[in-house]
Amino acid sequence: MKGRLSARSVVLSLLLGSHPDRMSPAQLTRAGEHFGIPAATLRVALTRAVAAGDLRRESGDYLLGERLVARQRRQDEGVEDAETAWDGTWEMAVVVMTGRPGSERAALRDKLGGARLAELREGVWTRPANLRRPASYGADPALSSFRARPDGDPAALARELWDLRGWAADGHALLERLSATREPALRLAVAAHVVRHLTADPLLPGELLPAGWPGAELRAAYADYQAELRALAVV
DSSP states (O other), rough: OSOOHHHHHHHHHHTTTTTSSSEEEHHHHHHHTTTTOOHHHHHHHHHHHTTTTTTTEEETEEOOOHOOOOOOOOHHHHHHBBBBOOOOOOEEEEOOSSOOOOOHHHHHHHHHHTOOOEEEEETEEEEEBBSSSOOOOTOOTEEEEEEEEEOOOHHHHHHHSOOOOOOOOOHHHHHHHHHOOOSSHHHHHHHHHHHHHHHHHOOOGGGSSOTTTOOHHHHHHHHHHHHHHHHHHHH
């Protein structure tokens, strides 16, 4: 795991974890000082982030750019409780259009992975239908989507599609590291890893998860850390 975050990463982490996703220059400067970033260095990072489209200015405040707004939505889905009651059905998306350019195929894979589906076999993607979010891939002309029920053990299918033990082990390690880390810049770096790990949570129904699954603990720990960040921004 890497150590301290760069000034740019600190700024983006602060705004990605902020709701609403806007902060004033004074708030960002105060937070940056807490993480050992001089005001001049922070101003340079902000200018470069705006030029790259990662941030935008509005009424003097800094807000996330369009690409990072989409990332924040996916991050929030992992951090918040996105589940609903599960009736045992699974979402399925089957690629029905062939001969597409490699860039289009890669974009479709990213879209399906971003919707937390896993590839059962080439061109066939699935996951339990337990999320409140709409199926963002449903209108894609390259796909045919529907609901289905596996004939076999759904828990075994989940273990086949996702490395649940590996995700859980990494999650427990992150919880221990966040609890043990007190130095502000390093703590922010660990928290950034926590939220990235949550973004990769398949968000499966509880009955399909192994014992000791750390998802809820990770979400609670990150929520507590967000409260720390909000307190820093008060000026």
